[in-house]
Amino acid sequence: MQTYGNPEVTYGWWAGNSVVTNRSGRFIASHVGHTGLICFAAGGSTLWELARYNPEIPMGHQSSLFLAHLASIGIGFDEAGVWTGAGVATIAIFHLIFSMVYGGGGLLHGILFDENVEDSEVLQAQKFKLEWxxxxxxxxxxxxxxxxxxxxxxxxxxxxxxxxxxxxxxxxxxxxxxxxxxxxxxxxxxxxxxxxxxxxxxxxxxxxxxxxxxxxxxxxxxxxxxxxxxxxxxxxxxxxxxxLSAEAVLSWSLAGIGWMAIVAAFWCASNTTVYPEAWYGEPLELKFAVSPYWVDTGDLSDATAFWGHSARAALSNVHYYLGFFFLQGHFWHALRALGFNFKNVTASIGNEQKATFTIKN
Structure with a gap:
């Protein structure tokens, strides 16, 4: 992390990465715990969507992001080939169970196991030390x-x-x-x-x-x-x-996930092979005001979620804007990795305001 020349720098509670940056064991704990949260969200959201699903309304017009992804890979169909949601609850429950396993693993690495894996008695674990x-x-x-x-x-x-x-x-x-x-x-x-x-x-x-x-x-x-x-x-x-540095690796990770999110947004908005119309709703139309966004092209009078929009519209727009902000995070951390001191910006603004005040008076 950027220390601005102060090796004893401390960060607030909100700077979560700083707590685990140089503690490989705790770094693993945060990753495993995060995986557990994602797994829990996937399982819980799938059950929530399944409980609200109305077979009389197109799936893409409902709150069905998780159901749509499962249907796209052939899950939830009966022997006749009709989507009934068969097996979906089982998959959701498995995700909830594994979220507890991941959560337990995160707790073990965070509380019981070594703070740094290089201190572990397991030789293979020692290889995963962090030397940024x-x-x-x-x-x-x-x-x-x-x-x-x-x-x-x-x-x-x-x-x-x-x-x-x-x-x-x-x-x-x-x-x-x-x-x-x-x-x-x-x-x-x-x-x-x-x-x-x-x-x-x-x-x-x-x-x-x-x-x-x-x-x-x-x-x-x-x-x-x-x-x-x-x-x-x-x-x-x-x-x-x-x-290489912790800040640089973080910036590259943010760049990768940001770019993938933006690519997924454009792909989801118009492609009906990977994102079938039956599950996501009709293809979208690209608009531009302050920034790009997509609007629905079909009749959404029966829509029950996303403020009257299709699942495709929700997925595309959210992916795009998340990707956009991930890229801003990339630029922020990349500049810090290069040694840019953002505190100089606020100091310069403060000096300029003081100079303006002095001239006026």
Whole structure:
């Protein structure tokens, strides 16, 4: 964290990251606890939506964000292929149960386990210490994150292939095999919003899973190979030795999640293959006043939530504005990581006001 030259700086209760920045064990506790909160919110919100669901009104016109996502991946349908919500409550309850498991894990890491994992008696745990300015340490941790994300992509591809997901083109759940066409994947970088093939969607996820797992394995071993022990200082700089800090890593994380939120907003607003009209409502129209926003194009006279808007409108607009503010957080923390002192701004404004007052008097 930026200390402005004061190594003994303390932060208020609201600066939550500062409490765990240099305490690897507590850092893990906060992550696990946060995962538990997300899991609890997902399970509770799904049950809330299911209890309020009215089969006589289109799902996209109700408070059905979680139900819509489950329906899109083929969950909640009966044997005849009609969405009835079958199995949805089970998934929600599993999320609630696992939220308690995550919560317990967070408490264990926060209260019982070592404050710093490097003090642990478990040798494998010691490797996950936090050395923010050490490229080898950071790339080792990054590698594990990449592998987990890659495995999640593979799971999704296999789910679509074995169980099946909802295809709006046939209005039914069907098994989807991935189309691993590298030229198609390259071209879809620029026109993914108009993608209309679930096979192409799964092909992109299959490629991404392979790339992330391969990249993760590389990052795990990249800092421990014999030839790297003799690397020159320039190689260390290439790996980011002079760029890394807790503040910098936080800024990059905010940039990534902010950009993904904005991409998701544009994609959700207009794509009806990944976001079927049956579950999210009609495609939206892009408007611009002070900033971009989307409005509904269908008849929402029967809408029961989101102040008369569709689930698609709520999802797109909220994603866009959350992404926008995440990016502002990125710029803030990136500037602090570069050493910019925001206190100088307020000091300059104060000096200018004093000068103006002196001149007038």
């Amino acid at each position: 300015n050490n490229p080898d340490n950071q790339t080792f941790i990054l590698g594990h994150h990449l592998i987990f994300m890659g495995v999640a992509c593979v799971w999704f591809v296999e789910w679509a292939r074995i169980h099946g997901i909802y295809d709006p083109a046939v209005e039914a759940v069907r098994q989807v095999n991935y189309n691993l066409d590298l030229s198609m994947i390259w071209q879809r970088q620029f026109d993914f919003i108009t993608i209309d093939s679930l096979e192409d969607v799964m092909g992109g996820h299959a490629f991404l899973g392979f790339a992330e797992i391969t990249g993760g394995a590389f990052h795990i071993v990249a800092g421990s190979t014999p030839w790297e022990e003799k690397r020159l200082g320039e190689w260390s700089k290439f790996k980011g030795a002079e760029l």
